[in-house]
Amino acid sequence: MMRVFSTVSGQIEQIDKPEPGSWLCLSNPSDVELANVSQSAGIDLADLRAPLDDEERSRVDVEDAYTMIIVDIPTVEERGGRDWYETIPLSIIVTEDLIITVCIQDTNLLHPFMEGSIRGFNTYMKSRFILQVLYRNATTYLRYLRFIDKESDKLELKLRHSMQNREIVMLLELSKTLVYFATSLKSNEIVLEKLTSLERIRQYPDDEDLLGDVITENKQAIEMANIYSGVLSGMTDAFASIVSNNVSNVMRIFTIISITLSIPTLIFSMYGMNFQNGMFGMPLTGKPWGFAAIVIVSMVLSVVVTWFLTRSRLFK
Template identity: 85%
Template sequence: MMRVFSTMGGKIEQIENAGKGSWVCLSDPTDVELAGLAQDTGIDLADLRAPLDDEERSRVDVEDDYTMVIVDIPTAEERDGRDFYETIPLSIIVTEDLIITVCMQDTPLLHPFMEGTIRGFNTFMKSRFILQILYRNASMYLRYLRIIDRESDKLELKLRHSMQNREILMLLELSKALVYFATSLKSNEIVLEKMTGLDRIKQYPDDEDLLGDVITENKQAIEMANIYSSVLSGMTDAFGSIVSNNVNNVMRIFTIISISLSVPTLIFSMYGMNFQDGMLGMPLSGRPWGFIAVVILSTVLTGFVTWILTRSRFFK
């Protein structure tokens, strides 16, 4: 889908055709839209397609007629009733007349710009627009990181009461999301460093302060992602040890039960042997109350063996 916006009278409005100072927003674009835009603007079609590959790396490319900035942005995908977090590329292409954004999906990152709720946003001020997008991108990372932290706390409470595979798998998904976030944020940091020395895009007086704010927000997001990743990794290892310990406790109980049951099994198997006439029989086998006596004896011995095993240091 291709939408065109322009600032008119201090307000952002959607227009039909792109003109000087317009913003062209491409969300999950078709081949026809990409080919038409490439023909109208002279941008290489391969550059327009670049952010549609989810493995595309963050970078800054300076061409003769345009400059392309690709950054990774966070996104949440709902699966099985819950959100899964990952990152996707977003490209910002600046030409002499236009600023173009291309993304493989309609990202909420750009919605406030379309709605005109970003203070100081103007489609004619290209460098400030780029920095405002990057600032909001870093802010979205921070927001998603706080959500992930709250979800990990909820999972920790659930895992204290029950060790279900579902909770452990959810914990691993959050850990994977944090790895993606940390990697993408570091790549975005390299892009910001390159932008500080980029003279191609016109700078405005307030852009230097805004760039500093973007760098600060991005560094804070990197630190939070690393901290949460370390905490989650430690939590995963701890619960893995707890699961292993629980398995050992179950095996301990089964071992005690198995050894205890071997006592009456041994006794009754001996009494089940056939003896020839005239040979010495088993004790109490000739008594009418012998069977009851053997059962009581085996029960007492089984209880004694169980008591010994439960207090043995080998089964603690």
């Protein structure tokens, strides 16, 4: 999908075709759209296709007619009723007349720019637009990291009494997401460092503070990702042991119940062998109150064994 936006009388408006000073947004573009943009803007088709590869690395490429900046951005995908976080590449290509963004999907990162809700956004100010996108990207990482932290807290409460592996698997997924986030943020940091010394991207006087804010937010996101990753790693190991202990506690209860029930089972089994005559006759079989006595004796022995087992070190 190809959309074109331009600042008209201080407002962001969608226009029909690109013009000098406009922003061309390509979201999951078709081959025809890529070929048309490549021909009209003088951009190598391979560079336009680069961000459509999930494994594309963050970098800055300076060509004769344009400059291409690729960064990793966070995204959310819903699968099985849950939100799964991952990163995808976003390309920002700056030419003499246009600024072009290319992404494999219609990302929410750029929607506020399309809606004109970003303060100070102007399609004619290309370097500021780049910094504003990078700043929003860093703050989006921070917001998703907080969501991941809250999700891990919910899983922690469930894992206290869990005997299944489902919650641990979800913790592992969150740990994997944090590793991806940390790797992408470090790659973006290299891009930011290169932008500070890139002369082709002309910066406006007010952009120095914005660039500093972008670098600060990105570093904070890196630190948060590393901290959360370490916490989740330790939490996963700890709760794997907790799940194992919970299963052991259940097996302990089942073992005590099994041993307790085996006592009356053994007694009643012996009385069912029909040794009623001779020297092998079973005790109390000829008494009218014999059955009640045997039941009481069985219950007493069961209670004594249960009391002993619950206090034994082998079952604690």
